[in-house]
Amino acid sequence: MNEYDCVCVYSGGLDSATMLADSVERYGADRILALSFCYGQRHKKELNYAANLCIEYGIDWKEIDITSINQLLPGSALTDDVDVPEGHYAEDTMKSTVVPNRNAIMANIAIGAVVAYGAVVLRLGVHAGDHPVYPDCRPEFIAHLEALAKVANEGFIKNTFYIDCPWLYVEKSDIAARAVDLGLEFDMTWSCYKGGEHHCGRCSTCVERLEAIDLAGYSSIDTTRYEDDQYWKEVIANANN
């Protein structure tokens, strides 16, 4: 059986890709298991990006299919035929993209991997910007998750196990800056909720990504192709009025 020190939940997006690059620096690529979850996204694009970056870094990668849970989850914009909301990452539009308890489900599967492989750290890419809208991205959630993992797997999980969320108190623009420090090209990551050939530039994650890269001062080196690379400015200007 392979053994790893670090299990990363990794979506292929900017936050978790930067966490993965940071993990390579910290643990070494051969000590990391990266897990990506397929939950019936409209497209597999972000999973392809996830797989490719792991090949690039030489990290073992597994795709876990939890599509079956969608039977339980009516009305999600990510998985059903509801329109993906455009615009700012604001509370109202975000709620429709929340699959109930999704982070807890994925984290608990990853904890299963931690136990199976004797890892000591689980890394999750949740970041500060998500707190107001996703209750399962808050520090209190992470603390409860870690406590549950220890109780649920007593005698099977390492006593030194902990959950590390390097972006928990970090703004997305600082994550974008860290990506550049680590030599991670933005166009090796996929953020868009839509499944087009290129990033749409208009959905809430595209707007958030473009804003963060701009705030970090790295728009000029972002080689990602966006169908619309101007719309986000309008959204931000409106949000600030």
Next chain:
Amino acid sequence: MNEYDCVCVYSGGLDSATMLADSVERYGADRILALSFCYGQRHKKELNYAANLCIEYGIDWKEIDITSINQLLPGSALTDDVDVPEGHYAEDTMKSTVVPNRNAIMANIAIGAVVAYGAVVLRLGVHAGDHPVYPDCRPEFIAHLEALAKVANEGFIKNTFYIDCPWLYVEKSDIAARAVDLGLEFDMTWSCYKGGEHHCGRCSTCVERLEAIDLAGYSSIDTTRYEDDQYWKEVIANANN
């Protein structure tokens, strides 16, 4: 969207089938959603039993496929080509059937259903006899799970939500007696780890089932067919020496 008051995690086995029958009495069949998990069991027999009993009671039932997690879980007797251990439900043989964090994974998916359908109670069929061997069957685990569910889904889960484990402090023989009280026939449930036409009578769950039904004083009305209905007595006699 359908709404339910009660979500039951239901395997098709004696404990959870009795919990389901008890739930019908308590909540009414039309207020219950029963969830069964497929995690690559050697056989689908227990899922067929699960489906059939739900039809009998008129309970909505969904099968959730989490087979994909087996990629993470080497060496499990339930899911890999490891021999199913025979004999008493003792600590050493039990450990090989534990899929890391499995109860937490299934419970968190069920909590997703609780949130999606606005239910107030999640029922799990874990019972007292499991505590010594499965850390994720202990009261402390259930308390942590409930706390996590509330934190992870704040604003989305009912404030009155709780996890109810009716068998948490109950011996398996009392569960067997309760099944009879509720009019649940033993042969409407499937316990055997093996996928034969009938219960094998020799694997640890068959031994545990036969012992419990005997202790309850109901062996004479158990119409379940066992390939070997004597072996368990030998196992119990040896365990008591």
